[in-house]
Amino acid sequence: MIGTLNRKEIGKGAFINSVKEPKFKHNRITLCLVTPLEKEKATVNALVPFVLRKGCKSCPDFTALNKKLAEMYGAILEADVGKHGNSQVIEVTLLLADDKYAIGGEKMTETAANLLWDIVFEPNLDENGYFPQIDLELEREYLIDTIESDLNDKRTYAIGKALDLVFEDEPFGIKRYGYVEDAKAITAKSLADAWKELVEKARIEIFFSGPGSADAAEKVFAEKIASIKRSPKEASAAEIVDYSPFKEAEESMDIVQGKLVMVFRMGAPKTGHEKNSARVLSALYGGTAFSKLFMNVREKMSLCYYADSHFERGSGIMLVDCGIEFENREKAQQEIIRQLELVAKGDFTDEEFADTKGAIFNSLGSVGDTLYSIESWYMSGILEENPITPEEDAAAIKKITKEDVMKAAEKAKLSAVFFLKGGENA
Numbered sequence: 001m002i003g004t005l006n007r008k009e010i011g012k013g014a015f016i017n018s019v020k021e022p023k024f025k026h027n028r029i030t031l032c033l034v035t036p037l038e039k040e041k042a043t044v045n046a047l048v049p050f051v052l053r054k055g056c057k058s059c060p061d062f063t064a065l066n067k068k069l070a071e072m073y074g075a076i077l078e079a080d081v082g083k084h085g086n087s088q089v090i091e092v093t094l095l096l097a098d099d100k101y102a103i104g105g106e107k108m109t110e111t112a113a114n115l116l117w118d119i120v121f122e123p124n125l126d127e128n129g130y131f132p133q134i135d136l137e138l139e140r141e142y143l144i145d146t147i148e149s150d151l152n153d154k155r156t157y158a159i160g161k162a163l164d165l166v167f168e169d170e171p172f173g174i175k176r177y178g179y180v181e182d183a184k185a186i187t188a189k190s191l192a193d194a195w196k197e198l199v200e201k202a203r204i205e206i207f208f209s210g211p212g213s214a215d216a217a218e219k220v221f222a223e224k225i226a227s228i229k230r231s232p233k234e235a236s237a238a239e240i241v242d243y244s245p246f247k248e249a250e251e252s253m254d255i256v257q258g259k260l261v262m263v264f265r266m267g268a269p270k271t272g273h274e275k276n277s278a279r280v281l282s283a284l285y286g287g288t289a290f291s292k293l294f295m296n297v298r299e300k301m302s303l304c305y306y307a308d309s310h311f312e313r314g315s316g317i318m319l320v321d322c323g324i325e326f327e328n329r330e331k332a333q334q335e336i337i338r339q340l341e342l343v344a345k346g347d348f349t350d351e352e353f354a355d356t357k358g359a360i361f362n363s364l365g366s367v368g369d370t371l372y373s374i375e376s377w378y379m380s381g382i383l384e385e386n387p388i389t390p391e392e393d394a395a396a397i398k399k400i401t402k403e404d405v406m407k408a409a410e411k412a413k414l415s416a417v418f419f420l421k422g423g424e425n426a
Contacts, residue, residue, distance in 0.1 A: 001368065001389075001390075001391060002019065002368040002377075002389065002390060003019040003020045003021055003209075003374075004019070004389060005019055005378050005381075005387050006018045006019070007387070008218070010221060010222040010225060011222065011225035012230060012232060013202075013203045013204060013230065013232025013234070014204035014206075014225050015206065015382075016206040016214065016218050017206065017207045017378060017379075017387075018209065018214035018218075019207075019374055019375075020211070021210055021211060021368070021371065022211045024210050025098060025101060026095055026096060026211075027095070027097075027098050027208065027209065027210030027211065027212045027371075028093060028094075028208070028209050028372070028375060029096070029109075029112055029116055029207070029208050029217060030091055030092070030094075030206070030375060031091075031092050031116050031117070031204070032089050032091050032205040032206070032379070033198045033203070033204060034087050034088075034090075034202055034203040034204075035087065035088050035090070035202040035203070036086060036087060036171070036233070037083060037088045037171040037174045038171075038174075039174050040182075041194065042174050042175065042178040043179050043182035043183050043186070044178070044186050045088055045090060046090075046143060046176070046178045047139060047140060047178075047183065047186060047191060047194075048191070048198060049079035049080060049091060049092055050079055050139040050142060050143060051123075051135050051136060052079060052092055052119055052120060052123055052195075053077055053078075053079040053119065054124070054131075054132070055123070055135075056115075056118040056122050056123050056124055057122045057124060058115070058118045058122070059118075059124075060124045061124070065119075068115065072096055072097075072106075072108060072111060072112065073096070073097045073101075073108070074097075075094055075095060075097075076094070076095040076096075077092075077093070077094055078091075078092070078094075078095070079092050079093070080093075081176065081177060083176045084314050084379075084380060084383040084384075085171075085383060086172065088174075089205075089383075090198060092119055092120050094112045095371075096108050096109070096112045098210060098211050099212055108212075109212055109213070109214075109216040110216040110219075112217070113217040113220035113221060117224050120199070121224070121228070123195070125192070129192055130189065130192045131191055131192060131195075133188060136191060140183055140184075143177060143183050144183050144184070146177050147178065147180050147183065148180060154253070154255055154257075155321065157259075157420070158259035158321065158418055158419075159321055161251070161261070161418045161420070162261035162262070162263050162319070162321075162418035163319075163416075165247040165249060165263070165416035165418060166244065166263045166265075166416045167315070170241065170315075172314070172315040200230050200231060200232075201231060201232055202233070203232050203233075203234060204225070204232075207375045207378070207379060209374050209375055240268040240269070240270070241265065241268060241316075242265065242267050242268035244265060245415075246414060246415060246416070247416045247417075248416065248417045249418050249419075250420070251419075252422065252423035253420055253422070253423070254422070255420065256422065257323045257325070258323065258324045258328075258419060258420060258422065259321065259324075259420040260321065260322050260323075260324055260329060260332060260333060260419050261319065261320070261321045261416075261417070261418045261419075262319070262321075262333065262416070262417050263317055263318075263320075263414075263415050263416040264317060264318040264319075264340075265317060265415045266278050266317060266318055266408065266412055267411035267413070268316055269316055269408075272396060273396070273400075275311075275313050275316075276396050276400050277400050277405055277407065277408040278318065278408045279311050279313070279397070280357065280360065280404070280405050280408075281311070281405045281409055282309045282311035282318050283356045283359060284343065284352065284353065284356040284405060285309050285320075285339065285340060285343055285409070286308050286320055287308065287309055287310065287356075287359070290352070290355060292342070292348070293307035293308070293322075294307060296339055297322070297332060297335050297336060303324060303331055303335060304322040304323055304324045304328070305323040305324065307320065307321075307322035307332075307336070308321055313384065314383075317415070318412060320336055322336070329419055340409055340412060343405065343406065343409040344406055344409035344412075346402060348402075348405075353402055353405070357397060357398070360394075360397055361394050364390040364394050364397075365390070377390065
């Protein structure tokens with residue numbers, strides 16, 4: 001069980017969210033800038049948090065910033081970029097000791113809130129209003145390496161290519177970290193312009209979790225926000241497409257194991273009950289070690305090395321991916337489809353259904369294991385405009401019936417297939 005979310009608007013387009021978690025000894029504060037996903041802006045936006053972590057006006061270089069963090073009993077600074085639905089989320093985080101553990105009675109939360117604000121809103125810019133060139137070059141290389149790492153992980157690469165087929169003209173298809181060619185084109189001016197637009201127009205979501213009180217952080221952020229001019233732009237609600245024309249593609253690469261990815265549109269599930277039905281379906285179908293795909297396609301028929309399915313609530317699709325011998329491609333694909341058809345006909349036992357729900361409950365029970373997972377859970381709920389507790393989610397899952405799962409399976413339509421096979425690079 002985790003604490004209840006407290007959410008409060010502290011300025012136009014700015015919110016602070018807090019969860020009390022006494023079992024931890026440190027607090028976590030994350031400042032998020034939420035902006036609509038746009039392909040032409042995604043890459044330069046993704047670079048912003050990594051450059052911001054290099055310093056700010058009060059700590060103008062990495063050495064000064066590290067010294068400040070050391071003085072805060074070894075506080076940790078993190079930066080990343082996420083995506084959910086059709087929103088891109090720029091994230092800068094501080095992990096710090098709670099005030100009660102400060103030996104000298106320092107106000108750790110207040111200090112951290114001020115530093116976090118400075119890092120995001122008062123960066124170290126030169127006389128032209130640009131980030132230091134060395135920071136731009138180093139972090140741009142880091143971003144390019146991150147983007148290119150997908151190519152090294154063939155499973156991730158294949159999944160990405162399948163999603164490209166499905167979401168070719170939709171924001172859901174925009175890459176989390178953007179694109180290599182766009183990263184190479186980033187200039188000092190375009191980076192500064194991207195940062196300025198984010199701090200002026202993005203929605204601010206601040207998340208505080210841990211044993212401490214969020215009051216000091218709320219006061220700092222509310223006063224800071226009140227002191228600047230902003231014109232926040234809200235991301236429009238994600239529009240989930242019900243079905244789309246079937247697409248298929250394959251590539252050759254120097255690999256020893258084929259990667260088969262199949263993407264199903266689920267008929268645009270809109271209500272919480274419809275989405276939960278699809279979640280239970282996905283877990284029953286291929287989301288556990290006793291699922292239909294695992295027990296039949298992998299174990300009984302030995303057609304693959306692994307076979308998993310996952311339902312993406314933000315985009316409303318179910319994705320199946322498996323590792324196979326090249327010659328088993330057609331057999332595996334046919335059997336994967338057949339297993340879904342069997343589920344639609346109700347070919348699963350009460351025990352399988354109960355065990356599947358149990359697996360989901362166990363997963364929900366682990367949400368409270370870290371402050372990061374708690375923050376991620378609630379932030380996903382906020383971005384979906386439904387921030388419920390894991391316990392409330394479990395109660396909703398309990399209401400899903402076998403008939404609900406059968407209906408969800410009936411609605412599933414194959415939208416894309418991507419196969420990564422062996423041979424010369426395409």
